[in-house]
Amino acid sequence: MKQYLMKVRQFLSYKTFTLLIFLLLGLILFGLMYSNVNQETYEYQLYSLAEEDVFAPKTIIDQVKTDEKREEAAESVAPVYTYNEETKENRISFIQSVFDEIMRVKEDSVTIQEPNEENLENSEPQKIVLPISEQLKTLKARLTNNVTEDITGSLSDEVFLSLLAAEEQVVERASEIVTEKIDSVMSTRIRNDQLPFKKQEIEILIEDNNLPKEVKEASISIGRYAIVPNEQYNADQTETAKEKARNEVTPDYIMKGMLIVQEGGLIDQEIYRQLSLLGYTDQETSYTYTVGLALFVVVIVVLFHYYFTQWMISEEKKTNYVLLLSIVMVFSILLMKIISLLTELDINYVGFIFPAAMAPMILRILLNDRIAMIMAVAQALCGSVIFHEGIFGNFDVEIFIYLLISGLSGSLFMVKQHQRASIMQVGGLLTLLNVVVVLVIIFLNGTQFETANYLDFAFFSLLSGIGSAVLTIGFLPFFEAAFGILSHMRLLELSNPNHPLLKKILTEAPGTYHHSVMVGNLAEAACDAIGANSLLARVGCYYHDIGKTKRPQFFIENQMSGDNPHDRISPETSRDIIIDHSVNGAEILSKYKMPKEIIDIAKQHHGTTLLKFFYYKAKEMRENVKEEDYRYPGPKPQTKEVAIISIADSVEAAVRAMSQPSSEKIQKLVHSIVQDRILDGQFSECAITLKELDVVKHVLCDTLNSIYHSRIEYPEEKKEKDS
Incomplete structure (x- = not known):
């Protein structure tokens, strides 16, 4: 799989590749869910008999009845x-x-x-x-x-x-x-x-x-x-009162899941009108369902795509992770589709069987908790469509809640579980949680079932929890190998002393084994301090000197007798033997199919540093000695973890060689080694900063002081008594 991806990456850029993968993912999801939202058409005729029970697939307003009620309310208003x-x-x-x-x-x-004047005396007015x-x-x-x-x-x-x-x-x-x-x-x-x-x-x-x-x-x-x-x-006020009465009327709804007509019932004008309103009499499928599903899938794909754009990792890793996510998502939805076929057997709540925690657990182990939670949400959304069982519209809220809680719980329960055996424990916890969630859903709905039904639901929850654990254990090795992902579980397995390579080091180069363990402790503490992958650093240290098992006697930690074979050979031969341990180590690790990160640590932990002792020894013997001939082939450390391991490897060996190490000597030595690596440009190809290097120096000094602290000098008499 990794080789195939590398070939594809040679022809396509990261953006083009991811867009194609997400486009393909969207098309597959659309195809798998299309039949679940594509409303069937029926040939209902007026005054015919219904061949089956017909339920309302959605909640809609019955506008005709609503208008009638509103006009009745308006007519009942007294004139103002x-x-x-x-x-x-x-x-x-x-x-x-x-x-x-x-x-x-x-x-x-x-x-x-x-x-008048003539009759003035004898007349009145x-x-x-x-x-x-x-x-x-x-x-x-x-x-x-x-x-x-x-x-x-x-x-x-x-x-x-x-x-x-x-x-x-x-x-x-x-x-x-x-x-x-x-x-x-x-x-x-x-x-x-x-x-x-x-x-x-x-x-x-x-x-x-x-x-x-x-x-x-x-x-x-x-x-x-x-x-x-x-x-x-008052005509205006009367009309205002009537309009208020109309607005106060509650719309008349045809509720989702409501029985419209029973099997064998007569489809009269009122029932036919309701069927028409619900779209049952349309001879052509409504395009709104197709558009709605397309937008639904787009939202899910965009959600994943946005997260990957914000994820600060290399494009090579993103390519692998996008493909891994898509495969897990498609497999999960395909499994949903297969389980949904059991509805033909008239099994209630068949969605409870689905192992909802499988995909989030796999992604939690292989990638991180955030992508696992996003997967849990997306998976629950798709499940609410696939398991809606037809009569309750295109979404089933109950199944959504069940799948969401189960998926999120699977991711959360895996936070501190880093061994494959513990996955089964998580499966047991999921089983108990699933049973509780199922009972909550049933009781809150007020649904009454027979005792046998409750036993069925408990069995479904058992299958879901245990199935999630079993499938996770089964698919983890495949995904780890196919995509070259080094999970915490894999690292813990590699740290087991019973691993063949660790046994090889312990038996053939015990000094190197002890040195590797000490370097691992130093590197782990330093990585913890700056937020690097401490587990990878510790396990990588266990294997970083595996190449020394080819000629263990040529390395000082394995020379128990004090005889140094380098005193009898030329500087060039010594150089080749020392440098070859890095190359031989990478070859041995590759032969045992070890993860790429472990192989890189073996290759890079010496970078391109100079073998000073043999270089100066060669210069004493002749003048025309080239410095580059006495440098490791590299490459230089590419990650913070390898950079820290390279420092820890050098300081552990140097401090161990001290006759009487003190805090001041250790601090001076660590500072000298780090400064020498900086000036030599050994950290120029990794993202470690000077501030982080200061933290690393401080942690290494503290750890070395705790290991190589001064011992109390007992008097001779005390020593004899103790002996």
Whole structure:
């Protein structure tokens, strides 16, 4: 797999490759879920019999019934009337002004004629009154000019003639009675439909007064005329009230999962209308489902793509991880699809069988917790579509909750579990958690099942939890080998002293084994301090000098007798033997199919450093010695872990060679070695900083002081007694 990826990477850039992988992932997800959201079409006919139970696949508003309810509410609203308190006063004032005009006309119709000079002594002034007809003309003219209403056109001339012919006191009395009764009647609210009753009321009130017949009849006519509605219909406010009533009506819904028609039921007009509203009578599948699924898949793919763009790792690793993620995702959804086929056997909640924690656990072990949690969410979303069982729309919230909790829990439970055997323990915890989650979902829904059903659900939870653990254990070696991923579990397995290579070092080069363990302790502490991969550093140290097993006696830590074979050979031969241990180590590790990171540590831990002892020894023997001939072939350290291992390897050997190491000597030695590596450019190809190197020096000094602390010098007598 790694070789294939390297060939592909030669032709495609990282961005092109990842886009193609994510595009392919999206298409596969779309294809696997398409049948679960592609609504089936039916041939329901009006007044036919339903061949099966039909449920509402979604919740929608029944607009027809909603409109009917809203119109009923609007019709039930009473008309709004506006009461005008000034109407009464206006009518009283108006009628009073009419009587006043009558009185003025009566006064103006009378003139006094003085006697002439000839008959001055024997005659008196004479009163001349205009004919009643002339008075009527004058009154009507004045009323027409001085009032706003056409009262003369509404009342007969007999009304005015009766009042003009009456005595002034009678007219005044009539005026008082009419205005008084108008005030009494119009003190109440009067609408148009009440007007006849109010006119009759004032007629009765005026009838009860002691007035001449003609004046009383005239007064009644004026009183009836004066009564008008004082509460008018307000069309705007009425419409506002009706609109408010319409808006307060709760829409009529066809609820998701509601039974529309039972098997064998008659499809009448109302049922047919509901089926049409739900899209069951459409002969063509709605494109909204396809578009919705496409957008759904795009969201999931974009979520993954965004995370990888923010992940600060090399493009080579991203390429491997993108492909790994895609394969795990496709396998997970494909497994969902296969399990969903069990719905044909009428098994309730078949989604509970799915091993939801498998994919998150694999990604948690091989990559990190964040990508595992994203996978848990994406997997739960897809599961809610695949396991929706048709009658509850295109999403099943219950299955989503179950898959999400199970997936996230699998990732969380693996945080401190770094051995394959512990995965089964996680599977047991998941089984218990799954049972609890299933019971919570069922009880909160209020669904009642038989005892056998609950046992089935418990069995499903068992299959899900244990299945997640078993599948994780089964697929981990495949993914680790195929994508060259070095997980914490794999590193812990490599640190086992029973590993064949570690046994080889222990038996063939025990000094080197001890040295490697000490270097591992130093490197682990330093990596912890700067946030590097401490486990990788420690395990890598165990194998970094595996090449010394080929000629162990040529390395000082394995020379127990004190005899140094380098004293008997040339500097060139010694150089080749020393340098070859790095090359031989990489070859041995490759032969045993060790991870690339471990092989790189063996190759790079000496970088391109100079074998100073043999270089200067050769220069003493002859002058034309090239420095590059006595340098390791490299490459230089490419990661922080290798850089720290290279320092720890040198300082451990140097401190061990000290006769009486002290804190000052150790500090000076560590600083000298690090400074020499910096000046030699050994860290120019890795990302370690000077600040981190200062931290590394401090940690190494503390650790070395704790290992090589000064011993208490006992007196000779004490030594003898102890012996």
